[in-house]
Amino acid sequence: MSTDEPQGQPSEEEMRAALQEELKKVRVEQVVMEATVSILNVSVMRAGLVPGSESERDLDQVRVGIEGVRALLPLVELIAGEQARPIRDALSQLQMAYVQAAEAAGGVPGGPAGDAPGGPGGPGAGPAGPGPGTPQGPPQSAPPQPGPGDRGPAQRSGRLWVPGQ
Helix, strand or coil, X not given: CCCCCCCCCCCHHHHHHHHHHHHHHCCHHHHHHHHHHHHHHHHHHHCCCCCXXXXXXXXXXXXXXXXXXXXXXXXXXXXXXXXXXXXXXXXXXXXXXXXXXXXXXXXXCCCCCCCCCXXXXXXXXXXXXXXXXXXXXXXXXXXXXXXXXXXXXXXHHCCCCCCCC
């Protein structure tokens, strides 16, 4: 009984067939969820938020990760519904860490100021200006910018804005 394959080792064809059988069981929703979580995990590490990963900080990679998760988030919410909340929360925390790290480094890597992930011009951002055929009124003067240490409009009025009120 002489064969070319050592006993106990599946042949390449057997391995391919087994892989095909496993792939038949996988659902695309599962892959989307796993990809999203993997992107978040790698991005958190690249942000230096995992103990011991500070030397691996790469804000350009964090930026790509944030945009990737933001692109997948509508699908994640469709698939997981309210169970997507931890992913949204993790993305929010990652975005805040990115902004803080970028400010500490002297700006937003990979783009001009104001071009942070989720910022103006990014995916999910609103239109840059009024669309065609939109009536435009007279230009509005910008409100005065508070200086360092000045109180903002909410603090000056003593009122808190609550959505829907």
